[in-house]
Amino acid sequence: MIGRRFFIKSSGLALASFAVTPSFLVRAAMTERAKDHPVLIAVFQRGAVDGISMVVPYGDPNYRPARPQIAIDSPMDLDGFFGLHPALDSLKPIYDEGRLAVVHAAGSPDNTRSHFDAQDYMESGAPGNKNIEDGWLNRYLRVKPDRSATPFRAVAFSPNVPRSLMGPAPVVAMSRIGDFGVRSGAGAFEAMYGGETFEAVHVLEGARPQQYGPENGAQYPASPYGQSLLQIAQLIKAGVGLETAFTEIGGWDTHANQGNDRGQLAGRLQEFGQGLSALYRDLGDRMENVVVITMTEFGRAIRQNGSGGTDHGHAGALLLLGGPIKGGRVYGRWPGLAPDQLHEGRDLSLTTDFRDVFSEVVRQHLGAGDVSRVFPGYTPAVRLGLLP
Amino acid sequence: MKGRTGIAFALILILLPPAHAGLGLAALTDNQRVLHILNRIGFGPRPGDIERVKKMGLDAYIEQQLHPERIDDSATEALLARFPSIRMDGAEIAKIYVPAKDIAPGQGVHPLQKLLQELQGQKLVRAVSSERQLDEVMVDFWYNHFNIFWGKGLDKSLTTGYEMNAIRPHALGKFKDLVMATAQHPAMLFYLDNALSSSPDTLTTTMERLEQLQREPFSPRREQQIDRIRERLEQQKKGRRPGINENYARELMELHTMGVDGGYTQKDVQEVARAFTGWTIDRTRENPVFVFRAAMHDPGEKVVLGRRIGAEGMKEGERVIDILVRHPSTARFIATKLVRRFVNDAPPGSLVDRVASVYTQTDGDIRQMLRAILTSGEFFSAEAYRAKTKSPFELAVSSIRALGASTNGGPRLAQAVATMGQPLYRCQAPTGFPDRASQWNSSGALLERINFGIALASNRIPGTPVELSRFADESASADVLVQRAADLALGGDISERTRKVVAGQVASPAGLSPVKAFSLVLGSPEFQKR
Known part of the structure; x- marks a missing residue:
């Protein structure tokens, strides 16, 4: 942290304000309890990952003919029909341990093929409704208010608050824990912005999350995505009251030369998988209370396009990972890839609404009773049984 | 909970319009009107600007800014000598900045990275120093509207030419020229994959x-x-089977012209994509340029938005652009975006209607649309005053201008803007950076903004030196310091709260220095607004 110390020395006002913040002590006492708290981490694959390359329906006779150059040659078998992309080999052991589940042919029922709209819908949690201003994760925070929550109940690792977390409930967005502070004169800025604005800064200073290095040999990718996951793990270990975390990884909009077992998409998947598996290893036993879900705006067209890539499609695949997940299975009804089975003759048809998936996580893992307020106007259609 | 309300309160402070907006004080003072203009058609006042514009008259200043070609900008031109690439054509750039082989890491700045630094540098230098402030605002606006991502392959070497040749010359011209110039620029053809789109035959x-x-x-x-x-x-x-690629066609309609609710269908997207097959890049290594390849073109009939397009080769794409720019949805979409940029995050419908009709009547004349906005009652309303949250780029540039400083556009400044959440030329999505407050307001970003002001006032940004002694010496009283800082950064319009906090620093052990006073004012809630 940059200059909190400098500042304490240089400003009596700040010293006073720090001394009269008793809530931090209360929070420190909470840390023990926080260990049993459920944590949800949402990872958004922005740009729309090609679901059938990530989790390959190699058993479908129409798969290879649709993709002469970009079909995956050696998927890692999951259940005799689906296989993981070989670049996701780091996730295979987690699947085998029964801690990773796939929901296939899942996504948003809205027909839009616009990245912007589709991301917006999945993050607002209200496909087709442009009048919802807050995000579904922020609504969750309000549906299940927590009187003992810390400023770090909801954290986004991004410079700006993502749509999923936008709304009236307080959220912290940051790029790096180390940058989350004011270099000098914090007390004056605190006074300007309303007194205790910077409580989050004080909490971090007390907890010093950066002292927690990766454990169990976990190796996070050096990318912003990998480093975000590492820092999420640090916040969990530091016991600052983290409950909902959000991060993202881009580069999925593979319109051209996406490659097959190797190539552009494989490179993205490699980083993606390594990040998740590093988190899984690093958190070790703590993973018993952690669920990671992936989000992505839509799947991609079934037939490859003229540039060795795939255009925007409809349904795709979502992953869930963590101690509470009944993994080792691919969930969801497979709609098939025959021409008459495709959505609008070109895309994977949708058989599971993403809200069915997220609702189960919100209810079974986070313990929110009223899921219909998290996903307004929606009644879950299918009970998948992803969690006990 | 106190902490949580604290954060929420801080965000509300930034999100809400300033207090006086709600008090029914409908008219702005003369001083506020001048400050408002300088904040909106430029990147904020430099020392002396407010008086200069007052003397010249507001209308005359607006009219002058609407005609950048009449403004002498030789001083800024001279500063741009540091960025030779912006005057080069594609062939020269390829020769000088595109290495023949991969360069091993550790051998200094990669030539392509240097190219990006020059591109970012010229943008920052121009925004800080140019007398043609509105022109710079519009270049920023249109680049963002027709956003491309510098980091995507070939665009590393093409983005410079894209801004200089496809965007800059048309910033105050006709909208259609922008659409055509971007459609045919190799940087866009590559970014949205149209270069690869070809007839299945x-x-x-x-x-x-x-x-x-x-x-x-x-x-x-x-x-x-x-x-x-x-x-x-x-x-x-080897995997590049011919076929259409819809990427450009979709974004052309969704983001460049009609807007996502403009009334086109998936079928329209496919038809537009077919019309643009063959618009590609002649990818000679020495100088990539636009070319129409008849062999890649799908000559079949197309129907776009109910209009038939016959087999006319390259002209089909031009016909599509004609249809799109004349569509009423485009008039509305462009008017809405302009009004959002210049007036308010929630664009007043009445003004959007008028600007859209100017678009229709003038064939998309950007200067005329701007004039309609800048002379409107909505623009000069109390609701619009300090209603927009500055983007990180705007915050950085307006801070430097407020301190009467200049910059050499070195990489450290661009880095600072990126840290606040806006990596220039590196927005990956075709949407560009959002133009809404909600996007820039987060606790982390707020801290970064505050830290930027501190770093600048403390003279810790290499290439952007400041000299606060010009404005106040160390012995100046607290009241004088606060007033100087408020005059320079806020046009004198400082909130009581901010004034109190800054003046109160006298009581702290370190006292109130010029650096501290300016840091606090640059980091104040009201300076985050324009």
């Missing part, structure tokens, strides 16, 4: 052409052509 056509050539008598030219075609066939066999 291309392979057959290519084979036929090969056979035809092989029947012709020998000539060096024939051999060259045969070689090129063989190479292309080889590539096609």
Whole structure:
């Protein structure tokens, strides 16, 4: 942290304000309890990952003919029909341990093929409704208010608050824990912005999350995505009251030369998988209370396009990972890839609404009773049984 | 909970319009009107600007800014000598900045990275120093509207030319010229993949052409052509099967012209994509340029938004652009975006209607639309005053201007803007950076903004030196310091709360120095607004 110390020395006002913040002590006492708290981490694959390359329906006779150059040659078998992309080999052991589940042919029922709209819908949690201003994760925070929550109940690792977390409930967005502070004169800025604005800064200073290095040999990718996951793990270990975390990884909009077992998409998947598996290893036993879900705006067209890539499609695949997940299975009804089975003759048809998936996580893992307020106007259609 | 309300309160402070907006004080003071203009059609006042504009008259200043070609900007031109690449054509850039082989790391700044630094540098220098402030605002606006991502492959070397040739010359011109120039620029053709989009029949056509050539008598030219075609066939066999790519067609309608609710269908997207097949890049390594390749073009009939387009080769794309720019949805979409940028995050419907009708009447004349906005009651309303949250770029530039400083546009400044959440030329999505407060207001970003002001006032940004002693010496009283800082950064319009906090620093052990006073004012809630 940059200059909190400098500042304490240089400003009596700040010293006073720090001394009269008793809530931090209360929070420190909470840390023990926080260990049993459920944590949800949402990872958004922005740009729309090609679901059938990530989790390959190699058993479908129409798969290879649709993709002469970009079909995956050696998927890692999951259940005799689906296989993981070989670049996701780091996730295979987690699947085998029964801690990773796939929901296939899942996504948003809205027909839009616009990245912007589709991301917006999945993050607002209200496909087709442009009048919802807050995000579904922020609504969750309000549906299940927590009187003992810390400023770090909801954290986004991004410079700006993502749509999923936008709304009236307080959220912290940051790029790096180390940058989350004011270099000098914090007390004056605190006074300007309303007194205790910077409580989050004080909490971090007390907890010093950066002292927690990766454990169990976990190796996070050096990318912003990998480093975000590492820092999420640090916040969990530091016991600052983290409950909902959000991060993202881009580069999925593979319109051209996406490659097959190797190539552009494989490179993205490699980083993606390594990040998740590093988190899984690093958190070790703590993973018993952690669920990671992936989000992505839509799947991609079934037939490859003229540039060795795939255009925007409809349904795709979502992953869930963590101690509470009944993994080792691919969930969801497979709609098939025959021409008459495709959505609008070109895309994977949708058989599971993403809200069915997220609702189960919100209810079974986070313990929110009223899921219909998290996903307004929606009644879950299918009970998948992803969690006990 | 106190902490949580604290954060929430801070965000509300930034999100809400300033207090006086709600008090029914409908008219702005003369001083506020001038400050408002300088904050909106430029990047904020420099020392002396407010008086200068007052003397000149607001209307005259607006009219002058609407005609940048009449403003002498030689001082800024001279500063741009540091960025030779912005005057180069594609061939020169390729020769100087695109290395023939991969360069091992650790051998200094990669030439392409240098190219990006020059591009970012010229943008920052111009925004800080140019007398043609509105022109710079519009270049920023249109680049963002027709956003491309510098980091995508070939665009590393093409983005410079894209801004200089496709965007900059048309910033206050006709909207259609922008659409055409971007549609035909290799940087856009590459970014949204239209360069790869081709008729599914291309392979057959290519084979036929090969056979035809092989029947012709020998000539060096024939051999060259045969070689090129063989190479292309080889590539096609390696996974590049011909076929349309919808990426550009969709974004052209969704983001560049009609807007996502503009009333087109998936079928329209496909038809537009077919019309643009063959608009591609002549990818000679020495100088990538736009080319129309008839062999890649899908000559079949297309129906776009109910209008038939016959087989006209390259003209089909031009016809599509004609149809799109004349569509009422486009008038509305562009008017809404302009009003959002210049007036308010929630654009007043009445003004959007008027600007859209100016668009229709003037064939999309940008200058006329701007004039309609800048002379409107909505623009000069209390609701609009300090209603927009500055983007990180705007915050950085307006801070430097407020302190009467200049910048050499060195990489550290661009880095600081990126840290606050806006990596210049590196927005990956075709949407560009959002133009809404909610996007820039987060606790982390707020801290970064505050830290930027501190770093600048403390003279810790290399290449952007400040000299606060010009404004106040160390012995100045607290009241004088606060007033100086408020005059320079806030046009004198400082909130009581901020004034109190800054003046109160006198009581702290370190006292109130000029650095501290300016840091606090640059980090104040009201300076985050424009």
